Amino acid sequence: MDVLTRAESQSPRNYPIQPPRRSLRFRQALIGFVFVLPWITGFCILTLFPLIASILLSFTRYDIVSKPVWVGLANYRELLLSDPVFWNSLKVTIKYALVAVPLGIMTGVGLALLLNSNIRGISIYRTIFYLPSIVPVVATSVVFMWILNPQIGLVNTILKQFGIQGPAWLGDVRWSLWSLIFMSLWGVGGSMIIYLAGLKDIPLELYEAAMVDGAGLWRRTIHITLPMLTPVIFFNLIMGIIHAFQYFAQAFIMTQGGPQDSTNFYALYLFNRAWSYLDMGYACAMAWILFAMVMVITLLIFRSHTSWVHYGE
Amino acid sequence: MVNNMPAALHEITKRIMANVVLIGLASAVLTLAACGSSSQRHPPRKQIRFWHMWTAEWKVVIDRYVKNFNNSQDEYEVVALSIPASGGANTKFLLGVAGGDPPDVMAQWNQIIPAWGSKGLLVPLDSLMTAEEWKQYQKTTYPIAQKIGTFRGHLYGVTTGVNAWACYYHPRQLREAGLDPDHFPNTLEQLTQWAERLNRFDKQGHLTHMGFLPTTLQMFVNLYGGGFWDAQEQQLLFATPKNVDALDYLTQYHRKYGFDEVLRFTSGLSTTGSSSGTDWPFISGAFSIALDGQWRVKQLADVAPDVEYRVAPLPAPAAGREKGGYGSGNFMIIPKGAKQVQGAWKFIRYVSGLQDPEVAGEICSWGGWLPLNDYVANSKKFQEYLAKNPAFRTFVDIVHSPNIEPIPPVPFQDYLYTRIAACEDAAVVRGMLSPKQALERLEDEMNREIKRRKALGYEE
Numbered sequence: 001m002d003v004l005t006r007a008e009s010q011s012p013r014n015y016p017i018q019p020p021r022r023s024l025r026f027r028q029a030l031i032g033f034v035f036v037l038p039w040i041t042g043f044c045i046l047t048l049f050p051l052i053a054s055i056l057l058s059f060t061r062y063d064i065v066s067k068p069v070w071v072g073l074a075n076y077r078e079l080l081l082s083d084p085v086f087w088n089s090l091k092v093t094i095k096y097a098l099v100a101v102p103l104g105i106m107t108g109v110g111l112a113l114l115l116n117s118n119i120r121g122i123s124i125y126r127t128i129f130y131l132p133s134i135v136p137v138v139a140t141s142v143v144f145m146w147i148l149n150p151q152i153g154l155v156n157t158i159l160k161q162f163g164i165q166g167p168a169w170l171g172d173v174r175w176s177l178w179s180l181i182f183m184s185l186w187g188v189g190g191s192m193i194i195y196l197a198g199l200k201d202i203p204l205e206l207y208e209a210a211m212v213d214g215a216g217l218w219r220r221t222i223h224i225t226l227p228m229l230t231p232v233i234f235f236n237l238i239m240g241i242i243h244a245f246q247y248f249a250q251a252f253i254m255t256q257g258g259p260q261d262s263t264n265f266y267a268l269y270l271f272n273r274a275w276s277y278l279d280m281g282y283a284c285a286m287a288w289i290l291f292a293m294v295m296v297i298t299l300l301i302f303r304s305h306t307s308w309v310h311y312g313e
Numbered sequence: 314m315v316n317n318m319p320a321a322l323h324e325i326t327k328r329i330m331a332n333v334v335l336i337g338l339a340s341a342v343l344t345l346a347a348c349g350s351s352s353q354r355h356p357p358r359k360q361i362r363f364w365h366m367w368t369a370e371w372k373v374v375i376d377r378y379v380k381n382f383n384n385s386q387d388e389y390e391v392v393a394l395s396i397p398a399s400g401g402a403n404t405k406f407l408l409g410v411a412g413g414d415p416p417d418v419m420a421q422w423n424q425i426i427p428a429w430g431s432k433g434l435l436v437p438l439d440s441l442m443t444a445e446e447w448k449q450y451q452k453t454t455y456p457i458a459q460k461i462g463t464f465r466g467h468l469y470g471v472t473t474g475v476n477a478w479a480c481y482y483h484p485r486q487l488r489e490a491g492l493d494p495d496h497f498p499n500t501l502e503q504l505t506q507w508a509e510r511l512n513r514f515d516k517q518g519h520l521t522h523m524g525f526l527p528t529t530l531q532m533f534v535n536l537y538g539g540g541f542w543d544a545q546e547q548q549l550l551f552a553t554p555k556n557v558d559a560l561d562y563l564t565q566y567h568r569k570y571g572f573d574e575v576l577r578f579t580s581g582l583s584t585t586g587s588s589s590g591t592d593w594p595f596i597s598g599a600f601s602i603a604l605d606g607q608w609r610v611k612q613l614a615d616v617a618p619d620v621e622y623r624v625a626p627l628p629a630p631a632a633g634r635e636k637g638g639y640g641s642g643n644f645m646i647i648p649k650g651a652k653q654v655q656g657a658w659k660f661i662r663y664v665s666g667l668q669d670p671e672v673a674g675e676i677c678s679w680g681g682w683l684p685l686n687d688y689v690a691n692s693k694k695f696q697e698y699l700a701k702n703p704a705f706r707t708f709v710d711i712v713h714s715p716n717i718e719p720i721p722p723v724p725f726q727d728y729l730y731t732r733i734a735a736c737e738d739a740a741v742v743r744g745m746l747s748p749k750q751a752l753e754r755l756e757d758e759m760n761r762e763i764k765r766r767k768a769l770g771y772e773e
Binding site for chain 2: 063065077082277
């Protein structure tokens with residue numbers, strides 16, 4: 001068999017005819033679709049349908065058990081023009097987001113920088129700082145109710161050693177929101193791990209080059225570490241803001257919005273309107289206002305990111 | 314032979330195993346059959362799904378009366394489910410009704426009757442009575458028990474345990490302060506003077522012990538002859554002179570010791586400040602006189618049987634209303650859509666004493682609950698309970714009073730309840746607003762809510 005004959009015998013014409021490429025693609029797509037079908041079904045029933053329903057319900061008076069009654073924009077009008085509790089809850093939430101999110105980022109980055117060192121037992125330290133973030137929020141809240149107890153709590157007992165009479169924390173209008181902000185640092189270990197992973201991703205040669213140029217620790221941190229960490233900071237900023245606007249469980253458990261509505265967060269007021277006062281239509285309108293706000297803030301941050309987020313290019 | 318041994322052994326093992334499995338299966342079948350026959354003491358019965366919010370020591374009482382009811386029944390069987398109030402009992406109920414699968418009967422204590430009644434979620438229980446029974450119910454049931462369960466002329470909840478408040482006090486602490494525990498004050502003014510003599514402070518001047526700490530605005534407005542509800546005009550009242558007087562009394566009381574100081578003292582007594590459980594500060598002696606509910610009698614008997622205490626009604630101010638105060642209670646409701654309405658009603662009648670006061674008297678004695686009428690209160694078992702717990706007589710006496718009022722029956726009752734507490738908190742606990750300002754703020758909030766509901770088309 002010469003070369004030509006051998007080549008001919010191995011040519012595709014001697015193999016069974018292949019199905020057309022389009023049909024193969026279709027079959028693969030079908031198989032793929034079948035695999036994601038359970039998720040799509042769940043998404044449509046449990047997310048998409050409630051989402052669409054809540055838009056419609058926000059234009060109704062709806063108490064869960066009776067049929068919804070169309071009221072047009074009345075819910076939105078009442079919320080925006082005549083409900084001071086709504087505005088107060090928004091103020092409380094924004095105040096929390098403005099302080100707790102940057103504070104969480106600074107603490108998370110700071111801890112990650114400290115835990116990025118190569119000292120003995122570093123993995124134990126990392127575990128210790130990460131552990132609190134996996135404690136369930138209910139358990140954390142109950143523990144903090146004790147820690148912040150004005151009379152027998154840990155914080156005031158320590159302050160007392162220095163001759164300081166601590167405030168009533170959760171029971172004091174001036175301190176209640178700050179107490180929750182302070183408590184939010186307890187769960188900073190979750191974002192710290194992400195920052196740590198980001199730090200590990202920074203190429204070592206950048207530091208080596210900077211050291212050759214004579215850059216000290218501070219300059220290396222400012223000019224290499226932080227810029228290279230900005231994609232991770234950007235991610236945590238977006239997630240932090242979304243979580244801050246949805247802040248609920250701790251206030252529900254620890255303060256129920258008090259004292260004097262000082263911790264009446266947006267999500268807590270929404271929950272009470274929906275389930276305590278059976279104003280589901282009103283609560284749906286609140287949910288969509290919240291959605292719009294978070295969307296706008298996220299878009300603004302996305303727009304700004306080209307000026308401060310560096311992707312190491 | 315030696316070579317055949319493993320095969321033989323294998324065969325024997327197989328047979329033994331087969332026999333063991335067979336015997337096991339046979340025993341299981343026989344056991345199941347035996348169990349089935351022993352529990353089948355009644356003919357097949359209709360199930361009544363009963364939801365309640367009691368836990369811990371109170372759940373034991375519920376389980377006990379459910380068991381007794383079931384033992385007395387051939388037609389119905391109550392299946393009780395405890396859903397703690399903090400675990401979303403109301404939400405679960407609403408979703409059950411909305412989903413067409415509610416319980417048949419639920420025990421409640423929240424401010425829900427006007428809200429749920431006005432939305433048509435509840436079966437009017439008067440519709441399950443004959444005209445004569447309804448008339449009799451209205452005639453014999455204590456006023457506060459009727460007020461709690463009634464909304465716009467219909468009965469939506471039958472009270473199975475009224476909550477009333479009175480002053481618990483430590484006779485020993487009173488004696489030590491030179492006060493006579495046999496002659497408890499007759500006026501609020503005198504009680505206030507006693508309390509001052511009972512306070513204790515540390516070297517820095519901080520409170521370590523309080524004689525008495527008056528709280529709960531809805532209690533004091535009625536005690537002062539005011540109130541938040543004009544029953545004749547069916548309208549809310551707020552900054553009336555008597556209501557302002559009541560809030561002023563509470564505010565001045567706190568101001569005297571310092572708002573921060575009282576807050577610090579009370580915050581240290583429990584994490585939540587409510588002390589609804591057995592961590593009640595009265596037990597540890599932190600208060601000489603404590604204004605609290607009748608359920609403490611059972612708790613004291615259970616957890617602090619050695620504590621010597623007595624109970625007296627909260628005295629009215631000189632120009633006030635005798636035995637005025639605030640009342641709430643535990644009551645049974647039947648949701649619309651319940652599948653066993655008649656069975657649920659039978660169960661309610663059994664527990665409340667509308668069917669047999671003797672049965673309800675015994676149930677009240679287990680839970681330390683206040684009955685809904687004199688028939689139950691005079692039952693043999695309840696009288697025995699009173700003989701054993703004389704302190705409880707004070708509450709039975711109080712519950713007869715027509716001057717005890719619940720939170721006004723408006724469809725946004727729960728919101729009103731929350732804002733009354735916020736009003737008291739602003740003036741009394743923090744001194745942020747004057748009593749008049751706090752009541753006017755409450756009025757503004759309620760007017761806004763009424764306006765909002767009108768704008769959204771609620772039928773009020």
